[in-house]
Amino acid sequence: MPTTEFVVAPLKPGIEIGEPDNEGAKAIKECGDTLNKADGLQRVRIGTQVENPSNFQMAVIWDHIDKHKEFMAQDSYKPFLERFLSVAAGHPEIIHADMVPEGAVNKAFEAPVTEIATFYFGGEAPSGYIDEVLKFGQTLDKEQPEGYHGSAVGITHEDIEKDGHKGKGAVLTVGWSSVDAHLKFRETETFKTLAPVLRKGVKTANVVHVAFLSVAQ
Numbered sequence: 586m587p588t589t590e591f592v593v594a595p596l597k598p599g600i601e602i603g604e605p606d607n608e609g610a611k612a613i614k615e616c617g618d619t620l621n622k623a624d625g626l627q628r629v630r631i632g633t634q635v636e637n638p639s640n641f642q643m644a645v646i647w648d649h650i651d652k653h654k655e656f657m658a659q660d661s662y663k664p665f666l667e668r669f670l671s672v673a674a675g676h677p678e679i680i681h682a683d684m685v686p687e688g689a690v691n692k693a694f695e696a697p698v699t700e701i702a703t704f705y706f707g708g709e710a711p712s713g714y715i716d717e718v719l720k721f722g723q724t725l726d727k728e729q730p731e732g733y734h735g736s737a738v739g740i741t742h743e744d745i746e747k748d749g750h751k752g753k754g755a756v757l758t759v760g761w762s763s764v765d766a767h768l769k770f771r772e773t774e775t776f777k778t779l780a781p782v783l784r785k786g787v788k789t790a791n792v793v794h795v796a797f798l799s800v801a802q
Contacts (some may be wrong), residue, residue: 586683587627588650589739591701591756592643594669594677595636598671602631602641603798609672613641617800620645620666623696624714625652630694630797635764642701642795644694650681650742668751682756684744685715689722692735696760699795700767703709704787707750710740711786714755721779725759728775732766757783764794 596602600609613631620629625648634640647653656662669677680703684690693699715738722736736759745754761767770776784790 586649586650586707588647588653589642589684589756590645590647591680591682592641592677593746594641595674596633596639596641597672597674598639600672602633612668612672614800616665616669619661619668620656621800622661623652623656625649625655628691628694629800631800632656632699632795632797633793635698635796637793639674640793640796642793644690644797646690651685653681676707678759680745680754680756683740683742684737684739684756684758684773685719686722686737689735690737690758691699693758693760694797695736695799696762696765698767698794699763699797700757700761700792701795702757702759702783702790702792703745703747704790705745705747705782706752706753706754706786707788708752710753710755714785715740716783717782718755718757721782724775724779730766730770730773730775732762733770734762735760746793748789761794767794781798 587712601607602610602613604610617629627646632642718738738757741754744752
């Protein structure tokens with residue numbers, strides 16, 4: 586089962602990953618080139634959060650979480666990490682989730698804007714949570730709200746923590762034509778009806794938007 590690695594890290598002042606001549610862009614490109622050579626790597630996407638452009642966001646799809654672990658055990662990982670940290674203002678936060686339906690996460694990432702919603706359960710995920718959220722996605726696929734591109738969801742492999750709530754979490758990715766398209770959808774009766782499904786058992790949550798760029802292989 587493919588695993589998506591989600592990475593968030595604050596960038597040092599002056600780092601602009603979208604400017605080819607900027608030191609940050611050069612460093613991220615080198616890191617992307619290293620990742621693309623890793624066994625089991627499917628796709629690397631990078632961007633910054635719309636809400637806070639100083640926060641770097643990366644999404645890496647692996648054939649399996651074990652492939653990421655194998656990469657981290659290789660000699661090339663230490664210089665890769667050092668190069669990445671050279672542009673980061675703090676240690677990156679990394680979580681993994683097996684996103685379903687399989688392959689659907691690419692539709693979300695390929696959209697002009699990707700909504701990334703992280704839900705914190707403060708313990709184990711409620712029974713049947715993924716099945717219910719998949720129904721949420723199926724409704725969107727059927728109704729095709731304006732600006733919607735696709736969605737995927739997964740439970741985190743590791744425990745995550747926010748506001749004192751530590752435990753498993755869920756990551757929902759939804760592709761939109763724009764941030765405004767997402768905000769308009771939140772005002773619809775469809776969203777108001779389906780929202781309780783997303784919030785079942787959730788102690789707190791975080792939502793950001795990212796315009797991802799694919800790192801060429």
